[in-house]
Amino acid sequence: MSSRRLIIAVNFKTYVEASGDEAVSLAKICDDVAKETGASIVVAPPMPDISRIASIVDIPVFAQHVDDVMPGGTTGYVTLENVKASGARGTLLNHSEHRIKVAEIHDLIERAHQLSLSTIVCTNNTGVSRACAAMGPDYVAIEPPELIGGDISVTTANPKIVSDTVTTIRSVSDEVSVLCGAGVKNGVDVRKAIELGAEGVLLASGVVKAKDKMAVLLDLVSGLDG
C-alpha cells in the first residue's frame, strides 16, 4: 500500500441538490468531517460556486473541468487561471461526462503544474489510464462508464479493472496516484479500493443524494484506516 496521502474526492456534478446554497452546505459538511477525522477530502462543486465555497472552507476545492484556453478573449470558458484566482487548488479533467482531447489533457497538466494546481484525470479503461498516466497528472481516476451512477461499487463489480489500472500505470509512471470511482457508496468500498492499490476514491451521487450526508462521509472516511 502506498505511503501517499489517501483522498476522498466528492464531485457535486451539477445536481440541484448540491448547487448554490446547498453546495455551500455540503462543502461545509465535508470540511467538518475532514477536520474531525483528519481525513483528506476534496470537493468539486458546480462551477459558479467555486469562489464562494473556497472562501468558506479549508479543504481543497477543485473545479470539475477547465477548458484548454488562455485568459482574455475566451468568454464563457473556464481557464486554469480563473479557477486558481477563485481559490481552487486543482481540477478534474476528462470526466466521463466531459471528455476532452488528448492534446488538451497534456497541455492542461503542464500548465496546471506551473500554476501549482493539482490534476485528477478521469479514465474509462486500463488503456486510456495508461495513456493518461504517461502524461504525468497527479491522479488518474478510473471509472468504468457502465458502473457510474449505479448501485454496485466498481470495487465489487470489477475489482480487476482497479488492480489492472494500478499495474499498468506503474509500468509508465511511479508518481501518478490512482483513484477509482463508480458506484462507491461506503467505507467498505473505500477499504476495498485501497486494498486493490488505489489511493482513494472519486464519488458523487453516493454523497450528494444521501439523506444523512455527514453519516455517509464519516463511513467513507472510516474505510481509509487500514
Added chain:
Amino acid sequence: MSSRRLIIAVNFKTYVEASGDEAVSLAKICDDVAKETGASIVVAPPMPDISRIASIVDIPVFAQHVDDVMPGGTTGYVTLENVKASGARGTLLNHSEHRIKVAEIHDLIERAHQLSLSTIVCTNNTGVSRACAAMGPDYVAIEPPELIGGDISVTTANPKIVSDTVTTIRSVSDEVSVLCGAGVKNGVDVRKAIELGAEGVLLASGVVKAKDKMAVLLDLVSGLDG
C-alpha cells in the same frame, strides 16, 4: 427611442485582471456606479466568481455562457439551474468567443424564461440577429467580430449595422431589445448607440482594461441620458 430600460452590460471575459478578487473589486465598482447614478449596469464575471459576486452586489450578475444540458450527470458543464442557484439573474448566450447551436439557443431561451432568467443572445451580423430575435430572447447584442477588442466603436465604424439590426429585428419581433458592442469605450459611443436605436451596450476591454474603471463607467453611464 424606446421607453425600455437602457442597460450597460460589462463582460469580464476571462481576463486575469477581472478574475477572483479583482472580479469582486470590479463588480463592486459597477455596483457603486449603478447606485450613485441610477443607471442599469449588468456584470458578467468569470464563471467561478458568480456565486461570490452575487452574494455581495445588488446589480444583476449574468453568466457569460451556459450549456444546454440538464442538472445532474453533467460534470463540469454549467446549467441554467446552477447559475440561478448561485444568484445569477441571466446569461449571455452565443458570444462571439463561444458560439452555440441554433437548437441550443432556442432551448436555452425557453428554459431560461421558465426560470425567470434573462437572456442576451450575441450575434455577428444582421442575418443572424434576425434569426436569433425570431426565437424570442430578452436581448440581441450585435457585435461585428472584426471590431471586437478594437479601438473604434461599432457605432463609429459601422453605424449602419446597428440601425439595420434594429430594423430587421423589428420585422420579426416587437419585444426583443437590441444592444450593440465591439470597441465601445465611452459615453459618446453609448449615446450614439442609443441614437441608432439600440437600448444599451455590451462591452468588455473598455472597462476591464481601464486604469480608472470608475471614471470610465461614469462616462459610459453619462451616455445613457438623452
Added chain:
Amino acid sequence: MSSRRLIIAVNFKTYVEASGDEAVSLAKICDDVAKETGASIVVAPPMPDISRIASIVDIPVFAQHVDDVMPGGTTGYVTLENVKASGARGTLLNHSEHRIKVAEIHDLIERAHQLSLSTIVCTNNTGVSRACAAMGPDYVAIEPPELIGGDISVTTANPKIVSDTVTTIRSVSDEVSVLCGAGVKNGVDVRKAIELGAEGVLLASGVVKAKDKMAVLLDLVSGLDG
C-alpha cells in the same frame, strides 16, 4: 399548394446497408425511379461515397453535412468546395443528429449560394424553423426529434407542426420551401405532407431499411401527384 417542384430527399445516414457498394445500388434505384416517373428525388449518401455516386447517377447528390471551414489546412473536415468538386449539388445542414451553430448555418447558406449549392436546413420545432428560414436557405425540413426513426409519420402524429411551420416560415420568407420528415414511409404520408403545405419530404430508414426499395420509392413518388 405550391407551384414549386416537389421533392423526395433520401438520407442514407451512415447505415452499413446503405454504405459503399450498397450506397451505389440504392442511389441507382433512386435514379431509376426518378427517370421512370419524372419525380424529383435527391440522395444524401455517406460522405465517402459522394464522388463515386455523383459520377454514376443523374439525380442530385447531396452531402449530409458540411463543416463551416475553408479549404486548405482543415484536415478531415468537409468543405462546401470539397463536396462541390466531388459532384454534389447541395447539402443537408443542422440535421437532428448533427446540429451546428447558428452563425455556421448563416455562413454556410451564404457560401453555398455563391457556389450554386442548395441547402436543406433541418429543424426540430416551429421556433427554430422560423429562425432558420430567416437566414434564407432553399429548404427548411421540420423533423420533430421524438418521431425520427419511428413508425408513425409526422403527418399523422403531429400534422399541426407541419402546417404551423409552413405558416411561421411564410411570416419571415416567401422563398423558403418546407419539407417535413420523421416516420415518413409511404405515398399516403407524402400526399398528406403536401396537403399540409410542405413541398416534399425528407426520409431515411423508410427507404434504407425497406426490403423492396424500388417498390417503396414508387409508392412514395405516387404521393406527389395531387
Added chain:
Amino acid sequence: MSSRRLIIAVNFKTYVEASGDEAVSLAKICDDVAKETGASIVVAPPMPDISRIASIVDIPVFAQHVDDVMPGGTTGYVTLENVKASGARGTLLNHSEHRIKVAEIHDLIERAHQLSLSTIVCTNNTGVSRACAAMGPDYVAIEPPELIGGDISVTTANPKIVSDTVTTIRSVSDEVSVLCGAGVKNGVDVRKAIELGAEGVLLASGVVKAKDKMAVLLDLVSGLDG
C-alpha cells in the same frame, strides 16, 4: 533502422487543388510512382473522394479522420464502417487540424483493429506521442504544430523531437511505428527522418502544392533507400 516497411503518407487536406477530379489525378500519380519504384505510398484524399479514388488506385487510401460514432443514426458523421465500405484501408486520427478526445482515440484504434483498418495517430509533442503510443495504434506521426505548413522540415528544424519521440515510444511499445511530419519536402528530409529512427513521413503541401508532383514524389521516394 527498422526492418519494417517504410512509408510516405500524402495528406491531401481539403485543398481545392487536390479535391474532386484533381484528387483523382494526384492519387493516380502517387499510384504510378508507387508501382514504378516499389515504394509504399499512402494517400489521404478529401472525404467525399475516398470511394472514387479507392475504386481506381491500388495503393492504400486512408481517411483523414473518422468520428467515434456507430453506423446508423449518425447523419453527416463518418464511421470506420463507412470508410471501409468505400474502400479505405486506414485512417489518420487526431490530426493537428482535427484533434479528438483521448477516449475516442482509444476506442477508434480498437474498433479499427477489429475491422482490419490501419491507424496513424498524429501528435504534437513527445508527451502526447507516448500517451498515444500506449494505446497501440499502427503508427504515431509526430508533427510539431509550429512547423506544419512551413518551409523548414522538422528533421532540420527540430531533429531531436523526432529521435526523442522514437525513444519515448519505444519505452511503452515495440510495435508502434513512428512517422514524422511538418515541412517535409524532399528526399533529403525523408532520408534524415529515417536516420532519426522514423519509419516514414507524413506530408501535405510539399506534394499538393508542387508544380511537378511526380518529380517531387520521385525525389521523396529516393530518400527511402538507405
